[in-house]
Amino acid sequence: MSSDFFQELKDRGLIFQTTDEEALEKQLNEESIKLYVGFDPTADSLHIGHLLPILMLRRFQQKGHVPIALVGGGTGMIGDPSFKDQERQLNTLSIVQEWSQSIKNQLSRFIDFEDEKAPAVLANNYDWLGSISLIDFLRDVGKNFTINYMMSKESVKRRIESGISYTEFAYQLLQAYDFLKLYENYGCLLQLGGSDQWGNITSGIELLRREKEVQGFGLTMPLITKADGTKFGKTEGNAVWLDPEKTTPYEFYQFWINTDDRDVIKFLKYFTFLTLPEIAEIERQFNEAPEKRLAQKALAKEVTTLVHGEEKYLQAIHISEALFSGEIKTLTAEEISQGFKGVPTYHVTADDSMQLLDVLVTAKIATSRRQAREDLQNGAIYLNGERVQTVEYILTDGDKLSGQYSVIRRGKKKYFLLTFV
Structure with a gap:
């Protein structure tokens, strides 16, 4: 195990909160650990709001740890209330299962399920949530949590005044149960998530402690904010998807190339696998000549290639150059449909x-x-x-x-x- 992995995550700004940081750092630096991130299928594609946790799984795998990508085929039918102002719309089982399969396919582009040393695991919580009876769930899981404990979670407190259904109130118990099942099935000891997941993660750690008398760990990543105050992951009001049919590689490239000067170095640390010395050199050159947009070009290249491949990155460059120069005739039909998507x-x-x-x-x-x-x-x-x-x-x-x-x-x-x- 790499002795500086945890420190690198810190230096990249990727750690917001951890439970028992000293014990977690020791565990990560000394032995391989199994960790998971959950992805609820609320659409037929993941979007760039999911990219940070996906890349975190990849970072851990590169250091010899075993990532578990958990598709929320069960929890996706309920809806996580964390940092949501209102109740989610409930979807049918068939739709959630269809979306779950799409998400599985997307995740396989980022983490290696065939790796010889640390093959990633793909799991779906519908496998256990879909078959457990209500009585068993209340007896085995519900008895471990007081109403006071559940009410103290920020995700619940934020919704008490506007109203929260019992369905969404119980979501944290479902996520806690996921952690328990992943420990039982795979020996998973670490859960990653966005900073809005802290309450759900600590509920899972509590359940592990009570039921198995083991120490689980939690690590959250920062909520990504943009310097101009607009929401990260949106362009012209629309989500930036990982599916090329929903957001073309050219649109995807344009999102990153238009990154604010104040955000671009932070995003290079978050979203690329360039080393910190490489990013420091880009930052030095960028500060000397910001008008050349070297940092934005590096960011757009790395992330577009990572998500869509080098061929689509080069195609996005070609479209951009053709539009800038007016050399429209050099574009193929596919490039025209990408470059002029959304125009009248x-x-x-x-x-x-x-x-x-x-x-x-x-x-x-x-x-x-x-x-x-x-x-x-x-x-x-x-x-x-x-x-x-x-x-x-x-x-x-x-x-x-x-x-x-x-x-x-x-x-x-x-x-x-x-x-x-």
């Missing part, structure tokens, strides 16, 4: 006029034929990156990129996508 789109049919002037009006790029004519004559219209000023211009097959798209730009920044059907 018009489907050109065989019944539509192919005169560019008419298309500008029917696609609502211009408000009238007069406006369209003026835009063309004034040089405000670009077709696939090239200025068009001919009022009588006719769209031909040569204007269809990959045989299916044309990109129109009006002015400096307003893009429109034509698709041909």
